[in-house]
Amino acid sequence: MMAMKLIATLVLLISIGESHTKTLLEKLQDDPDLSQFADLLERDGAAKSALDYRSATIFAPTNQAFQRYPDMKANIQYHITNTPNKLESLKSVIITDMDGNPPIYISRKRSPHGEEIYVNNAMILKSRSNVELKNKYGKRQVLHVIDDILVPLTTNQGSNEIYNPDALQFLTNANIFNIGSHRVRSFHQRVVYSKRESLFQADGYHTFFIPVEEGFKPPPRPELIDKKVIDGHVIPNHVIFTSSATLDHPFETEAFEDNLKVTATFFTQNDGKSAKTYVKSNTVIGDAKHTAGVVLAEVVLGNIPVKNGVVHLIHRPLMVVDTTVAKFLESFKEKEDGPLFKFYEVIMDVGGEFMQAINNMKEVTLFAPSNEAWNRPEVRNILANKQKMREILNLHLVSDRYSAEKIRSNNNQIIQIPTNVDKKFLYFNVLNNGDNKTITVEGGGVNATIIQSDIAATNGFVHIIDHVLGVPYTSVLEKLQTDPMLNDTLWLGTRNRFNEQLNGTTARYTYFVPSNRAWKSLDNEIPSTYKKLFMPEFSYHANSILERHLIVSNRVYTMSDLKNMSIATDTLILQTVRDQLKIRISEHDRRYSITWNNKKINVFRSDVICTNGIIHVIDHPFIEEKDVIIPLNGATKNVYQLPSLITSVLLIASTYFLI
Template sequence: MFCVLQFYSLLENSAIANNTLQYRQVTLFAPTNRAFQKYKGSKDDLILYHMTNLAKPLDQLDGSVSSELEGNPPIWITRIKGRYRDDLYANNAQILQDRSNYIQMNHQQKQQVLHVIDKVLVPVRSANKDTTQIYNPDAFHFLNQSENLDVGDHRLRSFRQRVYQNNKGNVFLSEGKHTFFIPVDEGFKPTPRPEKIDQKVIDGHVIPNHALFTDATPKDKDYETLAFGDNVRVTISFSTQSNGKASSYYVKSNTIVGDPNHTEGVVLAEIVKANIPVRNGVVHLINRPLMVVDTTVKQFLEDQEDGPLHEFYNKIQDEGGEFMQQITKLRDLTLFAPSNLAWTTANIVNVHNRDKLREILNLHLVYERLTVEKIRDENVNQLFQVQTAAERRKLYFNVIKHGHNVTLTVEGGGVNATVIEPNIAATNGFVHIIDRVLGLPYTSVKEKLQSDPMLNNTYHLGQQGNFNEELGDSTKRFTYFVPRDYAWHKAEIHFPSAHKKLFMKDYGYHVRQILERHLVVSDQPYTMADLKRLANDTVTLPTVRDHLKLRIKESDKSYYVEWQGEWIHVFRPDVECTNGIIHVIDSVFLKESDVRVTRSPSVPLMATHVTIILSVAMLFSVKWLLL
């Protein structure tokens, strides 16, 4: 068992542990050497918290086991069902099953079991040896005696005072296994915030009947809190946020149903000290109270100096202040805020122009309150779109369902992002954290066609004759008028025969001709604003095959192009790509005469003549027989 030598060294130096091994049943949870290298805390009496006085093989581990440390504090066991094998955790340490379940008998014929774990188990400890020692406290005694416990620099007086004033101590005394979230004193600013911590909010900090440790808990799974009833319904879920180098743990309360004193929406809090085991469950210290919505969007961003949006906040500061002034004045807004990881993309790092940066930031701002639920409701019968603070720039939403899981995506400026943290509530709106920065493309024209569910038919047709492969050329600049799937459905109604033939493999030549009509190749891509400036009357654009003559007009904040006498709505203009621009249109540049075939394309002309000759010969043969 070379991987646990540091644990073995501690074991050898503990007289109590050696005596237990000699005479009693034992289960040992042995951290790996790597686990001890990462552990920076005290090792005093640590060995006894990794021992129990009963032998428990893997198949018998469930609920909790009592440790041999003074007071016998529990080690909480989490079993996560797997398809082939369950994952097992002791507190927040995963049991490495391939190196566990080592069973043997001691000299007293007592069974002993060894399990190897990937983290050191850390019990609740007194702050120093000179104070009264506290062993195996429940959550209430932990809260009450926090000044005498080793919780780092954190203080819990403000929350404790609210618990006393609201007579909610019984919540933290409750027997069983529960998860308790306790906000630290630093999170009780601004001043009015403590008054908002009422009985219902305190209940919203407790998940009953589950001892949830950070690594052993599924991310984004909602757990009902004590504040989940008929009038108010609050859930809590865990999540992680990465800045590209390290990850931080967060919890979010979601007030699904509120009342006049409890605003609906999500409150996000960082876990500043996690996984503190207590007699009736586990405690997590968080940087601010849950459920309390008392900051504006601006204040929320300012609070994210080291949080999941600090890179976004830094970009707002780089912009010079106009964007922050804008959101400060708004009474109703929604901000789609890119995560820290989203800003690490190379082409984003190189944006230093303030005007360009302001345009990008404006693309993330909407002048109304939009919850995910509202977006889903608006998206039922048609693709929901909304104007942004960027001139003539809209956001387009798509709801993707996989069984019970629902994912919301948002596209802006050619970038498709996924909402990863929805409905963070502020007093003047909502913040949704997304996984990409809108307005700075990262896909080619080909890749955009391939990934956009609205453009499936055009992409499918372009697969014929390798037309799509040309759209990945990074040395060219394309302006592509791409019919969305709705446009091809219209074409099927107006030109059923031509439409049917286009989607047959044997008509690749005609498909290519039609698609080339939609594709402009020039020194630069053209936005719709560029085309409108160029077109005093009609603009002629060099397509791959010939020329495309269009007229452009703008009406009711939308663009239209006229082709062959038909005014066609530009459903999504200016979808930027790394090698061009896509304009998504509502009709196909298609004429009935584009596909005219008098014979089956799969039958060669000579074969057709042979068939006719044979048919005539058979006719004469039948006539001869009748005579």
């Protein structure tokens, strides 16, 4: 009897528990961070009814998402689908409950923290998602929390409704959709003229870039929009929203074929306050009508979902190269969030000579520092020095065309590129990282990385770099540590702590630094000396050799200083850390050379300015065969000046006695 009562009690408790199982709406209402969405859902009769009677997946934005758009009227039914889908079963395209059943798009992106999942432009907060509940009819319902509001394409009030348009319907009827003041009439006309309507109504799911009306100025730009250019505005078979885009990844466009290859890439520009999204077309292989190079366009209104993908409105057409380098810079005059706005601002502040210099050049390559580069404290400290800034600006200017591909393919041949500053050159290094080939450029002692390459102009190229050239921000030691061309000298100086002094701030260093090639040259000439010098057990020799290359003083010596000092005397005597360095300085074709011990040594890079000194990169070390010998067991380590014959005898004798 007692057992039957106990069972009855348990059944009652279970039934009470089941009767109080939370519904999905109650779950939303109980979460203080989802209260705004819950309130809108409860007041939407159709959406609430759908939850009462059938299965569903709900994508619920957080309150913070709503606060970013205080005036937006969210469409609740665009956040609801009629099938219950947990994260692992989300398909790439899902039909929503909104009128016309427009789709939402699911994309997955790898990140350092694992896989990220996006629905349109909103990221799914995985730790708060995959909540599975049932309504009173036992229908499964799944809740996913997202960090942004899903925004469908809607029409203006009073317009004839067009439910779920494809990209062509959007382009044809753009004036009736809620896209602000943007108009796309000129691009639509070119699509019709080129008979490419089918591209925008194609089945499947694609990404479409549509330039707005303002981007068709000045003429004759509209006439340059031909069939291939239009094809370059479509990424087939990929639906890419800006938040989920894999940045700096080139996607093949419809204009990627045998004789013309055009890619499109998303990237962002952060001005410290907000981030702007840009797309760039890269005509990797051009033809007679389509110039090779990159064209940048700002996404002025992105993430417009359509039946066959997503549309991004951009501020100008892609692929079209019809402005000079100077005109390209001037385009940032009114764009404070543009990627080169601060560079243009500095140019205008210093004076018009720099722009005049660009205009006077038939062919131009400009290495333009990014906005972030101008924010570094060491750069801000010299902005008021107009004379210095003029020289710095001209250090970024080359009177010839150098594309990234030309730099990469000729990396072994292009030794120095003269700049618009007399006797100042740029030096390049290509770093291979798998398929990526990063290009670094050095000028005035500063090493910068090209972060946006090959922006094409009618008279040349613009490359955006991450540092201002000519404004040092590293010590002599830091320069050695960050320049791959100086790795061997860095390694030699590390073993016996020689390098530690090079970070000092109380003295000034003039350092003649042999390049990696210089040491390789020594290996070819005197292999035994090279081998001994780089053997760890004989590292004390390295210190002695490096001391011959280092001057510690209360000033630095540029190559121009040394040349002027040598005018009055045939041989210039410099006091190094080790001893006296006797040299002669000569100059030919704006390049310096040093004669030491009757050997002519070229100065590969002169006047690499550092915060505590200066480096001159030389193509052969100051070293002779007699400088490095292996002493007998127990002998002093300071045997440097023995003749080569005696050295050989000692080596043979040492080997004999060891046997």
